[in-house]
Amino acid sequence: MRVFGLVMVGLVSTVTLALGQAGKDVNAGVYTAAQATRGVAVFDDKCAACHDAARFTGPDFVKGFSGKPLHDLWDAVNTMPEDNPGSLTPQQYADVIAYFLKLNEYPEGKEELAGTPEAMKAITMQPKTP
Numbered sequence: 741m742r743v744f745g746l747v748m749v750g751l752v753s754t755v756t757l758a759l760g761q762a763g764k765d766v767n768a769g770v771y772t773a774a775q776a777t778r779g780v781a782v783f784d785d786k787c788a789a790c791h792d793a794a795r796f797t798g799p800d801f802v803k804g805f806s807g808k809p810l811h812d813l814w815d816a817v818n819t820m821p822e823d824n825p826g827s828l829t830p831q832q833y834a835d836v837i838a839y840f841l842k843l844n845e846y847p848e849g850k851e852e853l854a855g856t857p858e859a860m861k862a863i864t865m866q867p868k869t870p
């Protein structure tokens with residue numbers, strides 16, 4: 741029964757992939773390791789003066805955005821830095837989000853998270869699947 745369940749999960753993932761990006765969530769490997777590393781540098785340079793990274797880690801942070809498109813978090817980070825909103829490139833904002841996903845132990849993938857509203861809308865924030 742357990743094996744059957746795993747096969748079903750495999751099938752559903754394959755179908756989802758075949759349909760393209762639609763319906764992905766953050767458990768699907770939506771950023772790369774290199775991107776998250778770049779995000780650390782952006783965060784240290786542009787965000788760390790006001791924020792401890794711990795603030796963007798853990799169940800409370802994830803819960804606030806769960807079930808919503810990653811675009812909600814994208815909107816939030818685009819209002820930052822508070823003293824100079826929108827001053828980063830779209831790629832830098834996406835890199836910071838990749839870093840937040842890594843902080844919350846979501847799996848890395850093969851493709852970078854794109855810094856576009858379309859890409860952010862197509863991915864849903866969800867609690868980490870065990």
Ligand code: HEC
Binds near residue numbers: 787817822828
């Ligand atoms: C000059 C200080 C300052 C800098 C620099 C700054 N922030 Fe903020 N940030 C704030 C304040 C103030 C708030 C609102 C109060 C709070 O939620 O802590 C906030 C809130 C946030 C939130 C919460 C939004 C929400 O809905 O929960 C996020 C996410 C965020 N900042 C991300 C960033 C990122 C990413 C950077 C770097 C690109 C950054 N901040 C840089 C001051 C700053």
